[in-house]
Amino acid sequence: MISYTWHFEVIWQYSRLFLAGTGVTIGLTIAVVILGLLIGLVAGLMQLARSPVLRWVSWAYIEMFRLTPLLVLLLWFYYALPMLTGIKIDALSASVITLSLYGGSFYAEVIRGGIVSIESGQTEAGLALGMTPARVMRRIVLPQAIKRMIPPLMNQSIIQFKNTSLVSVLAVPDLLYQGQVVAMDTYRALEVYTAIAAIYFVVLLPLTVIVKMAERRLAQSN
């Protein structure tokens, strides 16, 4: 180890692969964050529904995904689900579906928590004006709740960004998968995996700074 000579130039030689991998990772994150937020919003609102059936369905979904390892879920959706349904899905679709559902279960809890944190007097004031409950939610409660949800939602999205690295087991060509290809090609695992860790870090660093700033602004406005 002491006499190890670093050869980071291999990273440059394979820079196109790293770039392509980073692109896939970022694109995948954007897709699963957006889809996850939509799923989370629906599941979070269902948690607050009057119908016990809706509440139970969303509870079952949330706990099922929150309490199962993501790696197990990925393998299940890619290998087991097609056996069950007879419908074959490609690795990328399986990844997007699994990560979105997995992220959605965490987003749902954040969204539900944000909504119930708004004082009931706000809802009453909206209802008293003659607004329907749906309109009260859209005009009065959600705009206030979203402000409180943003920091935890961003934290969850940062975790989702890192979670995407697991799709490499399904041979989706993300950053980690491309890195593995390069490492096997060059026998330069140390340089390659160090570079990969650094890329994840560099992409996420500005995001964490934004979250910190958002949390500070929120603390002030309260």
Next chain:
Amino acid sequence: MDNCKIEISALRKSFGALAVLRDINLKVEAGSVVALIGPSGSGKSTLLRCINLLVLPEGGRIRVGDDAFSFDGNAKLSSTREQARFRSNTGMVFQHFNLFPHMTVVQNVMEGPLSVKRMPKAKAEAVARKLLDKVGLSDKGDVYPNKLSGGQKQRVAIARALAMEPAVMLFDEVTSALDPELVGEVLNVIRDLAADGMTMIIVTHEIGFAREVADRVLFMRDGVIVEEGPAREVIDHPKEETTRVFLSHFHNRG
């Protein structure tokens, strides 16, 4: 009694085993002011909240203007849309103001006309500015509620309720959360409304104010109306012992 704006008959409500309202009957004539007084837990706030369906009664009937709702134990109540329409006809002002903190003062007042009546923005703003002028806050339209004093917040809340042009106004202990020196400015606005002929029900602990502004006073205890009559009569010469005991706590303040 064709002249009644509010008519309540045989109204019942309980929370679990606790009967909060037992067989309440009440009529409020158009243009008159009724004050509801009584100890806390007597059911007066619940009664007020039943009138605009924020609390759904278990039995009885409520009519506000031309709109009536009947309730019976198990029948599924009307749609949320119908309830919303019913509520738009009553203005409610709350103890804790409940202004929308993410909107400016004028946006708070515009919200009802905009989002319930679908009024064009310019018209809604004109209505809102006029009402803010009426409650003495024409210079505060563009600030956010957190910049206002409690008395100013409550006056905005009154303007917000008035913007819907409700048939009746309901006031739920609207001065209870205010510093003493801010109570007067809110009561003045209510006094002006009474002079304008607004039909109102006021839940209050301001006995002196009730005596002065209300036409009739209802004393409630344990979910029933114990005594009712012309304001001065009930407050100055209560017939029932419980009313007398309750009012004796206020004598030095009247």
